[in-house]
Amino acid sequence: MNIAAKTNVLNLSEEEFVYPGNRACSGCGLSILYRIGLKALGRDCIFVVPPSCLTVMQGLYPIAASQMPILNGTFASTAAIATGVRAAMKRLGKKTQVVAWAGDGGTADIGIQALSGALERNEDIIYICYDNEAYMNTGVQRSGTTPQGSLTTTTPYSGKKEQGKNLPDIVAAHNPAYIATCSASYPLDFHDKLIKAKEISGLKYIHIQTPCPPGWGCEEQMTVKIGKAAIDCGLFDLFEIENGKKQLSEPSKKLLKKEKLDSVRHYLSMQTRFKALSEEQIVVMQERIDKKWDGYRQEFGAG
Amino acid sequence: MSEKLIDSGNNAAAMAVQLAAAEVIAAYPITPQTPLTEKLSELIAAGEMDAEYVAVESEHSALGVCIGAASAGVRAFTATSSNGLLYMSEQLHWAAGARLPMVMCVVNRGIGAPWSVWNDHQDAMSQRDAGWIQLFAKDHQEIVDITLKAFRLAELVHIPVMVNYDGYYLSHTYMPFELPDAAVVKEFLPAYEYAHALDPQKPESLNTVTLPDSRNDINGVKQPGYMDIRHNLHQEMRLAMDVLEEIDADYQQRFGRGGTPIIDPYCCEDADYIVVAMGTLANQFRDVVDRLRQEDGLKVGVLALQIYRPFPTAKIAEALQSAKGVMVYEKGLSYGNQGALYADLKSALYPYPARPQLHNFIVGLGGRDIRTEDLCQTLKSACLQDDLSSPEQTDTPQWIGLQL
Amino acid sequence: MPDSRFKVLTSASTSGPGDAGRTGSWRVERPILDYSRCIPAKTGKSACHLCWLYCPDNVVSKAIEPKIDLEYCKGCGICAEECPAKAIEMVSEENFVAGGEDE
Numbered sequence: 001m002n003i004a005a006k007t008n009v010l011n012l013s014e015e016e017f018v019y020p021g022n023r024a025c026s027g028c029g030l031s032i033l034y035r036i037g038l039k040a041l042g043r044d045c046i047f048v049v050p051p052s053c054l055t056v057m058q059g060l061y062p063i064a065a066s067q068m069p070i071l072n073g074t075f076a077s078t079a080a081i082a083t084g085v086r087a088a089m090k091r092l093g094k095k096t097q098v099v100a101w102a103g104d105g106g107t108a109d110i111g112i113q114a115l116s117g118a119l120e121r122n123e124d125i126i127y128i129c130y131d132n133e134a135y136m137n138t139g140v141q142r143s144g145t146t147p148q149g150s151l152t153t154t155t156p157y158s159g160k161k162e163q164g165k166n167l168p169d170i171v172a173a174h175n176p177a178y179i180a181t182c183s184a185s186y187p188l189d190f191h192d193k194l195i196k197a198k199e200i201s202g203l204k205y206i207h208i209q210t211p212c213p214p215g216w217g218c219e220e221q222m223t224v225k226i227g228k229a230a231i232d233c234g235l236f237d238l239f240e241i242e243n244g245k246k247q248l249s250e251p252s253k254k255l256l257k258k259e260k261l262d263s264v265r266h267y268l269s270m271q272t273r274f275k276a277l278s279e280e281q282i283v284v285m286q287e288r289i290d291k292k293w294d295g296y297r298q299e300f301g302a303g
Numbered sequence: 304m305s306e307k308l309i310d311s312g313n314n315a316a317a318m319a320v321q322l323a324a325a326e327v328i329a330a331y332p333i334t335p336q337t338p339l340t341e342k343l344s345e346l347i348a349a350g351e352m353d354a355e356y357v358a359v360e361s362e363h364s365a366l367g368v369c370i371g372a373a374s375a376g377v378r379a380f381t382a383t384s385s386n387g388l389l390y391m392s393e394q395l396h397w398a399a400g401a402r403l404p405m406v407m408c409v410v411n412r413g414i415g416a417p418w419s420v421w422n423d424h425q426d427a428m429s430q431r432d433a434g435w436i437q438l439f440a441k442d443h444q445e446i447v448d449i450t451l452k453a454f455r456l457a458e459l460v461h462i463p464v465m466v467n468y469d470g471y472y473l474s475h476t477y478m479p480f481e482l483p484d485a486a487v488v489k490e491f492l493p494a495y496e497y498a499h500a501l502d503p504q505k506p507e508s509l510n511t512v513t514l515p516d517s518r519n520d521i522n523g524v525k526q527p528g529y530m531d532i533r534h535n536l537h538q539e540m541r542l543a544m545d546v547l548e549e550i551d552a553d554y555q556q557r558f559g560r561g562g563t564p565i566i567d568p569y570c571c572e573d574a575d576y577i578v579v580a581m582g583t584l585a586n587q588f589r590d591v592v593d594r595l596r597q598e599d600g601l602k603v604g605v606l607a608l609q610i611y612r613p614f615p616t617a618k619i620a621e622a623l624q625s626a627k628g629v630m631v632y633e634k635g636l637s638y639g640n641q642g643a644l645y646a647d648l649k650s651a652l653y654p655y656p657a658r659p660q661l662h663n664f665i666v667g668l669g670g671r672d673i674r675t676e677d678l679c680q681t682l683k684s685a686c687l688q689d690d691l692s693s694p695e696q697t698d699t700p701q702w703i704g705l706q707l
Numbered sequence: 708m709p710d711s712r713f714k715v716l717t718s719a720s721t722s723g724p725g726d727a728g729r730t731g732s733w734r735v736e737r738p739i740l741d742y743s744r745c746i747p748a749k750t751g752k753s754a755c756h757l758c759w760l761y762c763p764d765n766v767v768s769k770a771i772e773p774k775i776d777l778e779y780c781k782g783c784g785i786c787a788e789e790c791p792a793k794a795i796e797m798v799s800e801e802n803f804v805a806g807g808e809d810e
Contacts, residue, residue: 009759010754010756012760018765019722019723019724019725019726019765020725020776020778020779020780021725021727021728021729021764022726022730023727024763025781026734026763026781026782026783027781027783027785028763029763031763031764032761032762035762035765036760043506045503046375046501046503048371055511055512058508058511059508059720059722059726060512060518060720061512061514061518061526062511062521062720062721063518063520063521063720063721063723064506064507064508064720064722064726065726066508067506067722068503068506069503069505069506070506071370071371071374071501071509072510072511072512073367073370073397073510074363074367074397077363077394079364080329080363080364080365080367080368081367081368083357083359083367084329084357084367084369084371084375085375085501087355087357087368087371087372088327088376091354091355092375092376092377114360114361114363114364117360120360121357121358213783220782220783220785221783221785221787221788221797223763223783224761224788224789402715402717458709459709459710460709460713461709461715496708498709499717499719506722507719507720507721508720509717509718509719509720510717510718511718511719511720520720521721521722521723532718535714535715536716539713539715546710546712
């Protein structure tokens with residue numbers, strides 16, 4: 001399936017679903033995604049949300065910050081609750097899109113069992129993981145996706161020892177209908193992948209790298225720049241997997257043409273969370289990226 | 304047409320759920336509940352029941368699916384036992400706090416560690432404060448009747464309902480029962496409708512973070528804080544007992560069975576000594592009562608408690624006002640204290656003038672055989688123990704059938 | 708439907724602006740637009756609109772002359788950072804307190 005006409009900033013819908021004056025931090029990457037994502041999803045949606053920054057951003061009773069039906073649920077059961085909502089829609093004969101939207105902790109850690117179950121059953125839902133690479137809502141504790149070496153409040157001084165989980169790979173092992181990775185810095189790419197996901201039946205998994213200024217230790221205005229830097233250095237890749245076939249999306253695909261990618265150092269230096277990284281750790285990180293891209297060049301050619 | 308059958312308790316429950324037209328069923332296998340949901344999946348696969356069966360990967364998810372379905376305005380059912388119920392614990396509180404009507408059969412079983420697949424009531428007792436209505440059945444007929452009433456109760460009071468019945472004693476034994484006529488059940492149990500059902504046409508955010516204090520909504524109307532919402536759950540759970548009685552009266556009129564939805568007394572009118580018990584144990588005591596009345600001339604009776612939460616404080620206290628002694632036999636306890644039912648009953652009696660002697664017996668944990676002979680002996684000696692030993696002694700639960 | 712004696716209080720929220728109050732008060736720096744540099748304002752044509760696209764808080768309008776809703780703008784500065792024409796300057800709010808050049 002090809003993406004229909006690509007959305008650009010000129011033809012992007014002006015309809016807004018999120019109200020200003022919500023509780024998201026200043027410069028929140030999730031806010032960019034949520035605002036633009038809702039434009040793609042449209043009104044015929046029901047959201048299922050576990051505890052996360054999104055819970056807070058979506059408002060405190062009795063005020064909701066977005067104009068969507070939302071079911072807040074327990075931390076571990078997002079994919080299961082979404083399954084129940086989807087089953088109900090089926091009973092009611094409604095096509096309403098059920099969207100589970102969880103953070104990295106709610107997906108890679110406490111929610112992985114329910115997600116794996118829903119993947120295995122191939123539930124007809126969109127599951128979005130906004131990955132800000134730590135438990136940000138509770139104050140920046142390490143999560144399963146926190147990258148190696150990153151400082152968090154539970155990995156102080158020397159940073160996280162272990163490598164982060166590769167969630168898209170874990171999901172891919174379940175062979176779902178559609179997998180995509182996205183970035184808060186490329187909201188239109190996210191928008192169009194959602195448009196595509198809506199048309200596919202079965203479980204659609206979308207994983208989004210989501211810069212978080214207070215958690216990553218950067219200035220608020222740098223959210224978009226940092227997300228782009230992660231992609232430009234080849235650390236985080238934008239791709240889609242359909243029917244088992246992986247394709248790089250444009251912002252990553254164009255890197256295939258480059259002789260040499262940007263050094264990861266630039267990306268790391270933009271954030272205080274990486275300031276405990278040793279020279280050796282940076283070298284290893286760079287080697288891993290280079291090796292991954294050697295593989296991509298073999299797999300996809302020079303783009 | 305109603306139908307007379309001889310079948311297992313689990314199948315009786317499954318057929319009641321079929322009659323109740325549950326639309327989303329999610330369950331995870333656990334002994335001794337498994338045959339119930341196997342039967343439901345079989346009914347659905349055979350086209351005899353029109354519902355979605357979701358084979359989830361855990362009990363936590365089973366209740367998660369029910370939460371999702373009920374929040375969208377669709378009738379949901381699950382079943383579990385023992386550790387499965389405990390694994391749901393967080394979801395139990397969530398479903399009750401969200402005021403979602405749903406029904407769950409809990410086929411009572413002891414909790415590990417150590418593993419036990421056999422019956423006691425510790426699973427249900429341990430979840431008594433989750434905000435669910437807890438009903439107890441004594442036989443197969445009650446499984447059917449209580450399950451059907453449970454759906455109507457849940458949907459009228461918007462509180463989830465647990466239908467408890469004893470693992471193996473009821474789940475796997477075959478007994479005769481009558482299955483009501485489907486058309487009459489349909490009249491008895493109207494379709495589930497939910498004012499806050501998830502709907503893109505009138506979007507609401509459900510179970511949003513709620514502040515300690517009340518707060519104005521976007522129209523300037525004051526809305527409750529967390530504590531007000533909790534108070535309302537408590538008040539309406541108490542009120543649910545009245546609704547259960549009304550539902551039972553309607554059920555009795557339509558199907559000819561009922562009249563004892565809260566407490567079910569046997570030979571209690573003139574009784575000096577009254578046993579209080581739940582589930583099959585209460586039925587076993589009917590034999591004990593008959594025997595002690597015949598052989599020993601003891602005026603004993605047994606009061607089956609049909610609902611544990613909300614606790615029928617006034618009804619039970621009033622029923623015990625003329626008794627000299629009350630013996631609470633139960634299959635679960637609050638470790639380090641006493642039987643949970645005993646403690647509840649004692650506190651229910653406190654504001655009332657009559658203060659019968661109280662005895663607490665713990666029986667049948669993890670399926671330990673409950674010998675009628677032991678019940679006769681312990682009850683008899685408790686009846687004859689007129690002058691109390693030290694208050695501490697009488698207030699200490701006696702364990703029946705210990706082997707070490 | 709619940710029995711009429713039951714209120715069934717739940718936490719069901721309806722949507723509106725300002726859940727967190729007037730979040731403009733969070734701002735440390737204020738975005739000031741220079742229309743002489745702004746691409747759509749300068750050309751009089753719908754173009755660029757990156758400030759609108761990237762604004763996390765839905766406070767920038769998609770217009771030939773973009774407007775920023777200062778009642779709610781949290782002052783993150785993403786618009787200024789991403790503006791290809793450098794048409795937005797972040798100015799300390801100190802300049803706008805009573806006795807300053809504005810308000």
